[in-house]
Amino acid sequence: MIAVDRPARGSDLTTVDLRREVPGYSARRDRFSLVEIPRVRCLMIDGRGDPNTEPAYTDAVATLYPMAYALRSRSRDRHGTDVRVMPLEALWWADDPSAFTTRRDKSRWHWTVLMLVAPWLDADDVAAAADAVAARGRGLRLADLRHDDLDEGLVMQTLHVGPYDAEGPVLARMHDVEIPERGLTMTGRHHEIYLGDPRRAAPERLRTILRQPVRPAP
Template sequence: MEKIDFKKTLKALYAPAAKDFALVEVPRMQFVKVDGHGNPNAAPAYKAALEWLYGVSYALKFAAKALGKDYGVPPLEGLWWAEDNAAFTAGAKDQWNWTMMIMAPEFVTPAMFEAAVAKTGKKLGEPPASLRLEPFDEGLSVQILHIGSYDDEAPTIRRLHHEFIPQNGLVENGVHHEIYLSDPRKTEPARLKTILRHPVRRQ
């Protein structure tokens, strides 16, 4: 059975080589998602969200494998925003809103998702109210590969918003998006790889 590797089949989206800003066209995909609010380093809801996302995603992987379709679980992703954008750029994490998510292949059905939630619930209990399988159509986006600590992203994010986007005749068209290519439990902060992405549209 051939195992699908999304870092190869969707290389531009999940394994970019360049560290410079690049425009990408992100296709419509589906994700397992959980919403929340607050500092991800302290909010219990954030820890629970990740437990459920990984639990359901691996249950989906095993269910798909039983049907003859094997794949590597894609990386964790996060959408981030704040009611006052200054709170986001200033790092006021207690004021952040987030949607954490993991991509589910197109052959994953709602029935498979419901079964995966039930299976995960035997271990984790009651699922978060916002847990869902949902399509996400990001479209035209600008992204860059950041290597280093999450707390060191701010200068790159400022360049993205105040230099690259306006200088290229673009406007923001959504919220800040991060894709976590490294496991922070096993990788020192200076070597973490994170894709920073923002959807845009042409003026």
Template sequence: MEKYDVKKAHKQLYSPPRNAFAVVEVPEFRYLAVDGKGDPNTADSYAQAVAALYGTAYTLKFASKKSLQRDFVVAPMEGLWRADDPAVFLTRDKGAWEWTMMISQPEWITEEMVVSAAGEAAAKHPNPAFDGLRFVAFTEGLSVQTLHIGSYDSETPVLQRLHEHYLPYNKLAFNGDHHEIYLSDARRTAPAKLRTILRQPVKRVE
């Protein structure tokens, strides 16, 4: 049984260069998603969101393999980050951050399958985040991305170069939430070796 892996199916989007910015066109993806706010290091809601997403994702994987004979690698966690003042991302004022944590799904996964899997996962490991779990689709389109290796708090110089130099120089402006894709498991990887894709949807300006 061939196993679908989004990182291989969309290699260009999941293997950007390090220390350089790449312009990409991001098509529609569908995600399991949970919204929240606050410091991801301390907010209970963040840990609950991650647990609900992974619980549902793995339940979907096993259900798909059993009932459809279609297997897939559970995709990496992704996050959309936003705030009333974008400067809080550079100052690392994490209490002011709003987020949507997500795990992308293969195209054959349906709303009905998600509802069933979330209910099964919630029954095994009750968690208030299941109440807000959604199945969403969106297209980011034109985006700029790079690979960051290091701790999450060391992203600031990269984001400064993107925001203050690369985008203005190339006549690009923000066109969506700051997007991060976590290629490493933070529980098992030293902070200095964490691999994170930093992506910013953009639009061209005159």
């Protein structure tokens, strides 16, 4: 897991932006880059079905955001560090990979929505944050929340700008051209990082990092 320096307890409050500390939170449009991603700790909630119509997905997102802000408050109070809330992310997979690139059959998708957590925040911090969120009557899927590691290693990623439903050609190029031409093969799950708040941005302004774990082809 990545280590990020922070001040000792009792020292002056400092601010940490993990997007500057953890590789992989920037990408360029039309450029397919290889990045080595360290093992990180995340808040995660699992589910299945079309994210546009499945209430469990909406409830999962609505649980992660207040948890992230509660953990930010916890980090300031307990650890003396104001850590910026990270973007919403999601892992996506299906039994048939074409469900992503051609048919886009979202009813067959599985997903894990997640947010990266600062490495100094432990299980006690997560439990305290969950209690705070529950006390405010939020976090409909707190019972399904996991605090777990994500270890992707080598990935290929690029930036997509525009609606999520327009990702298909970009993913097809990544999967069918860019990855095999570099002597690689896909491993792990399709990963998306939503730069900005996807609940508020207009579709044409959405900025999404598309990431695929890879390894050398046999």
